[in-house]
Every structure is written in C-alpha cells, then in structure tokens.
Amino acid sequence: xxxxxxxxxxxxxxxxxxxxxxxxxxxxxxxRDNTDLAVRVCGGEANVKEVSDEGYKCKTDVx
Numbered sequence: 128x129x130x131x132x133x134x135x136x137x138x139x140x141x142x143x144x145x146x147x148x149x150x151x152x153x154x155x156x157x158x159r160d161n162t163d164l165a166v167r168v169c170g171g172e173a174n175v176k177e178v179s180d181e182g183y184k185c186k187t188d189v190x
Contacts, residue, residue, distance in 0.1 A: 155180075157180040157181075158178055158179065158180050161178050161179070161180070161181075161182060161183050162175075162178045162183070164183065165178050165183035165184075165185070168183075168185065169183070169185035169186070170185075173186075174186050
C-alpha cells in the first residue's frame with residue numbers, strides 16, 4: 128500500500144512538472160481532482176500556490 132501511494136505521488140508530481148506545490152498526498156484521486164479545479168478557478172497553473180487532498184490555494188498579490 129505504501130509503495131502504491133509513493134508511486135502515485137511520484138506520477139502526480141511528474142505530471143505537474145514542478146509548477147504546483149503538492150502536499151498531504153494521502154488520496155491521489157482527490158489531489159488530481161483538486162489540481163484540475165485549482166487550475167480552472169485560479170486562472171492557470173501559474174496562479175496555483177498549493178494543492179492537497181483537502182483543497183487548494185491560489186497565489187495572490189498580497190501574502
């Protein structure tokens with residue numbers, strides 16, 4: 128099970144090409160869904176700050 132989670136996280140990280148920070152990967156399906164949603168809501172990959180299995184954060188001008 129642990130190997131499957133690590134492999135899923137590695138594949139997910141490779142598919143994101145280092146543009147989006149991914150944390151708390153315990154459910155790779157939820158992270159994938161949240162990543163798709165974050166890219167659409169935030170206005171592109173460059174505007175996504177972080178994605179986890181619980182949600183996402185967009186980059187803002189004020190941090």
